Amino acid sequence: MKDAFGTPQTLLVLGGTSEIGLATARRLVARRARTVWLAGRPSPALDSAAAGLRGLGADVRTVPFDALDPSGHEELLGKVFAEGDVDMVLLAFGVLGDQAHDEARPLAAVRVAQTNYTGAVSSGLICAGALQAQGHGSLVVLSSVAGERARRANFIYGSSKAGLDTFAQGLGDALHGTGVHVMVVRPGSVRSRMTAGMVEAPLATTPDQVARAIEKGLRRRSETVWVPGALRVVMSALRHVPRPLFRRLPV
Amino acid sequence: MSVECAPATPAEHTTPTAPTTPAGRDDHLPVPVTGWGRTAPSAALLVRPRTPEEAVAAVRRCGGRGTIARGLGRAYGDAAQNAGGAVLDMTSLDRIRTIDAEDGVVVCDAGVSLHRLMEVLLPLGWFVPVTPGTRYVTVGGAVCADIHGKNHHVSGSFSRHVLSLTLLTADGEVRTVTPGTELFDATTGGMGLTGVVLSAALRLHPVQTSLMAVDTERAADLDDLMARLTTGDDRYRYSVAWIDLLARGAATGRAVLSRGEHAPLDALPARARRRPLEFRPRQLPSAPGLIPGGLLGRPSVSVFNELWYRRAPRARRGRLQSIPAFFHPLDGVPHWNRVYGRDGFVQYQFVVGHGQEEALREVVRRVARRGCPSFLAVLKRFGEGDPGWLSFPLRGWTLALDVPAGLPGLGTFLDGLDEVVADAGGRVYLAKDSRLRPELLTVMYPGLDRFRALRARLDPRGVFVSDLARRLSL
Ligand SMILES: Cc1cc2nc3c(=O)[nH]c(=O)nc-3n(C[C@H](O)[C@H](O)[C@H](O)COP(=O)(O)OP(=O)(O)OC[C@H]3O[C@@H](n4cnc5c(N)ncnc54)[C@H](O)[C@@H]3O)c2cc1C
Ligand SMILES: NC(=O)c1ccc[n+]([C@@H]2O[C@H](COP(=O)([O-])OP(=O)(O)OC[C@H]3O[C@@H](n4cnc5c(N)ncnc54)[C@H](OP(=O)(O)O)[C@@H]3O)[C@@H](O)[C@H]2O)c1
Numbered sequence: 078m079k080d081a082f083g084t085p086q087t088l089l090v091l092g093g094t095s096e097i098g099l100a101t102a103r104r105l106v107a108r109r110a111r112t113v114w115l116a117g118r119p120s121p122a123l124d125s126a127a128a129g130l131r132g133l134g135a136d137v138r139t140v141p142f143d144a145l146d147p148s149g150h151e152e153l154l155g156k157v158f159a160e161g162d163v164d165m166v167l168l169a170f171g172v173l174g175d176q177a178h179d180e181a182r183p184l185a186a187v188r189v190a191q192t193n194y195t196g197a198v199s200s201g202l203i204c205a206g207a208l209q210a211q212g213h214g215s216l217v218v219l220s221s222v223a224g225e226r227a228r229r230a231n232f233i234y235g236s237s238k239a240g241l242d243t244f245a246q247g248l249g250d251a252l253h254g255t256g257v258h259v260m261v262v263r264p265g266s267v268r269s270r271m272t273a274g275m276v277e278a279p280l281a282t283t284p285d286q287v288a289r290a291i292e293k294g295l296r297r298r299s300e301t302v303w304v305p306g307a308l309r310v311v312m313s314a315l316r317h318v319p320r321p322l323f324r325r326l327p328v
Numbered sequence: 329m330s331v332e333c334a335p336a337t338p339a340e341h342t343t344p345t346a347p348t349t350p351a352g353r354d355d356h357l358p359v360p361v362t363g364w365g366r367t368a369p370s371a372a373l374l375v376r377p378r379t380p381e382e383a384v385a386a387v388r389r390c391g392g393r394g395t396i397a398r399g400l401g402r403a404y405g406d407a408a409q410n411a412g413g414a415v416l417d418m419t420s421l422d423r424i425r426t427i428d429a430e431d432g433v434v435v436c437d438a439g440v441s442l443h444r445l446m447e448v449l450l451p452l453g454w455f456v457p458v459t460p461g462t463r464y465v466t467v468g469g470a471v472c473a474d475i476h477g478k479n480h481h482v483s484g485s486f487s488r489h490v491l492s493l494t495l496l497t498a499d500g501e502v503r504t505v506t507p508g509t510e511l512f513d514a515t516t517g518g519m520g521l522t523g524v525v526l527s528a529a530l531r532l533h534p535v536q537t538s539l540m541a542v543d544t545e546r547a548a549d550l551d552d553l554m555a556r557l558t559t560g561d562d563r564y565r566y567s568v569a570w571i572d573l574l575a576r577g578a579a580t581g582r583a584v585l586s587r588g589e590h591a592p593l594d595a596l597p598a599r600a601r602r603r604p605l606e607f608r609p610r611q612l613p614s615a616p617g618l619i620p621g622g623l624l625g626r627p628s629v630s631v632f633n634e635l636w637y638r639r640a641p642r643a644r645r646g647r648l649q650s651i652p653a654f655f656h657p658l659d660g661v662p663h664w665n666r667v668y669g670r671d672g673f674v675q676y677q678f679v680v681g682h683g684q685e686e687a688l689r690e691v692v693r694r695v696a697r698r699g700c701p702s703f704l705a706v707l708k709r710f711g712e713g714d715p716g717w718l719s720f721p722l723r724g725w726t727l728a729l730d731v732p733a734g735l736p737g738l739g740t741f742l743d744g745l746d747e748v749v750a751d752a753g754g755r756v757y758l759a760k761d762s763r764l765r766p767e768l769l770t771v772m773y774p775g776l777d778r779f780r781a782l783r784a785r786l787d788p789r790g791v792f793v794s795d796l797a798r799r800l801s802l
Contacts (some may be wrong), residue, residue, distance in 0.1 A: 254370030
């Protein structure tokens with residue numbers, strides 16, 4: 078169960094090697110989390126992520142999970158929930174893709190969309206149903222500012238996140254009053270594996286700051302969290318910039 | 329003499345969660361439920377049995393996620409919640425069955441509130457044996473949290489005045505449970521996890537009037553306060569002190585003591601003597617749901633506490649006060665818990681034994697240093713501990729304080745206080761808890777192993793379960 082501050086005792090991370098996901102898990106293990114499920118594509122990285130959290134005192138289990146294989150989601154996630162309540166699900170998987178490359182190879186672009194959007198629709202609905210049945214829990218979805226407004230430089234990724242964001246908002250409304258809390262997290266650029274080697278965007282942040290913002294959002298039962306918080310204001314301004322001008326902005 | 333009475337609970341004070349459906353209808357949906365602190369909501373089917381038979385049926389029929397009884401929802405945390413399962417709202421089981429006005433014994437349903445008992449019993453010259461800081465708790469809630477009042481040093485906890493209970497257990501049977509048995513000691517303080525209390529027979533306290541004769545004095549700091557409570561408490565049936573935890577430095581722990589006794593008839597002025605047992609609590613409008621956040625910040629709470637300390641007389645004796653004014657000042661404002669807004673609040677209450685005063689001082693110092701915006705905290709000296717396996721009181725000092733749950737870092741801060749309390753052999757109160765680290769529970773409650781063993785025998789399928797039980801593996 079969550080405590081008065083929304084801190085979970087049992088956590089399921091979808092995308093078990095995600096740097097943001099693991100930073101969040103570490104913070105929560107330092108508080109109340111005792112059982113952590115890491116769901117991801119089997120790899121040495123997944124095993125060492127589990128070992129790292131075990132070192133902090135958590136009881137960690139891994140489960141094979143591929144966002145690109147929705148047909149298997151129901152069964153494997155069902156097994157996790159059958160073992161006991163999950164207080165928080167963190168939807169942390171995602172791929173950035175390579176915009177220039179993917180524009181030329183539509184099948185590669187489709188994989189980005191299928192991972193970030195379709196995979197999340199499938200696993201999100203399944204987890205939401207399970208949380209609703211247990212009458213409590215938080216579903217935390219890692220969206221992105223990239224979904225707020227289409228940008229020439231990354232609109233394939235951006236559109237997949239826009240879809241995910243809209244989906245998660247609607248799911249939150251659907252679950253309102255069921256004891257289940259859905260929180261959409263919109264980080265700006267985060268210094269992680271995903272952005273390694275890229276030019277740093279303004280207001281860049283770290284996985285740990287995202288984790289901190291998630292912890293605060295849980296406490297306040299927020300529906301939307303921006304990281305850093307200033308992005309909320311920046312994006313609400315950018316949203317109104319006319320397109321001819323926006324195209325020329327160096328964002 | 330036996331009297332039959334009709335039930336009544338003022339609508340304003342019943343369970344805040346709105347829609348309820350009578351037992352026997354399954355087509356309703358789960359609703360979100362919280363405790364008085366309004367943190368950690370979870371959804372459950374709310375079932376409101378109107379007869380003991382309906383309660384039996386509801387327990388027999390409950391699904392895989394079990395059920396838990398709920399009274400007026402005054403426990404601060406998640407004790408009367410059951411995510412994904414059923415919650416039995418007991419407030420319609422509210423009949424006072426018999427009153428023995430000669431010997432002072434009442435038999436009533438578990439959903440009767442202490443407010444209602446006062447309304448009915450005071451005119452007959454009887455008072456409830458123990459009352460908490462609010463009248464809006466049910467007899468079932470009072471038994472299962474084994475509540476204490478300002479008279480704990482004289483009278484012990486609520487369960488000491490229970491002559492017998494009827495308990496609906498997991499097998500669907502109704503048993504009569506009497507003091508001195510294992511089931512009684514597991515149930516009193518057992519937070520509803522041994523079964524549903526359906527009714528109770530209570531021994532009452534005789535009074536000549538419905539007024540209190542109250543002595544008030546100020547204490548300059550914590551040590552002064554403890555000295556005054558230690559030397560003076562034996563002279564009073566009721567004793568409590570309100571501490572200003574925002575005062576720092578030399579004034580740390582400054583307080584107002586308020587101690588009293590039921591006023592005898594001859595203490596009343598002539599006019600009041602004509603209707604000495606009248607009981608008419610007055611109420612202000614409900615507290616608004618939205619108070620500007622700043623009003624609950626450190627500066628304004630600090631000013632409030634200052635004014636309140638200055639207002640109290642340095643020393644005043646024998647002042648006549650009504651029962652609500654003396655025992656239940658907060659009941660004057662229905663739903664005052666809403667002022668903490670969306671984040672809700674946490675009440676931290678612990679006890680440490682005599683000889684562990686340093687632990688108490690340490691907690692007070694830490695709270696003062698951190699500047700928790702806490703309105704008046706309450707300090708009381710407990711008498712002998714009570715027999716319930718999970719009963720809270722220990723002979724010693726208990727302190728209770730409210731803190732807004734949205735305060736950054738509060739979780740870690742309170743974990744630190746727990747360590748101080750546990751190291752001193754003390755414990756926190758489950759009826760107030762919403763955040764304890766589960767590992768500390770066995771340290772704080774040595775009776776827990778017996779409790780778990782009895783539950784495993786009595787309720788092997790885990791029919792009775794609550795969010796509190798899940799969170800702390802009770
Ligand atoms: C303003 C305020 C002041 C307070 N002051 C004090 C105080 O001075 N001393 C003190 O001890 N407490 C105090 N409390 C706490 C309160 O007395 C307890 O939490 C009490 O249990 C609340 O009773 P309730 O009917 O609201 O029960 P709920 O809060 O609904 O339930 C509390 C527990 O009792 C169980 N329960 C309730 N009814 C039944 C039943 N029929 N059968 C089985 N289990 C049942 C529930 O499952 C739950 O575990 C205070 C609370 C408030 C809000
Ligand atoms: N980094 C940023 O700047 C940033 C900004 C905003 C939002 N976000 C979002 O935050 C989330 C976490 O990002 P991060 O920074 O932590 O990046 P990361 O470390 O690269 O994590 C991405 C995770 O997604 C997993 N994944 C990718 N494809 C998968 C698939 N088909 N099935 C299962 N898992 C798959 C990866 O697992 P493998 O180990 O198997 O590859 C990895 O665990 C992502 O949704 C990302 O879009 C990131």
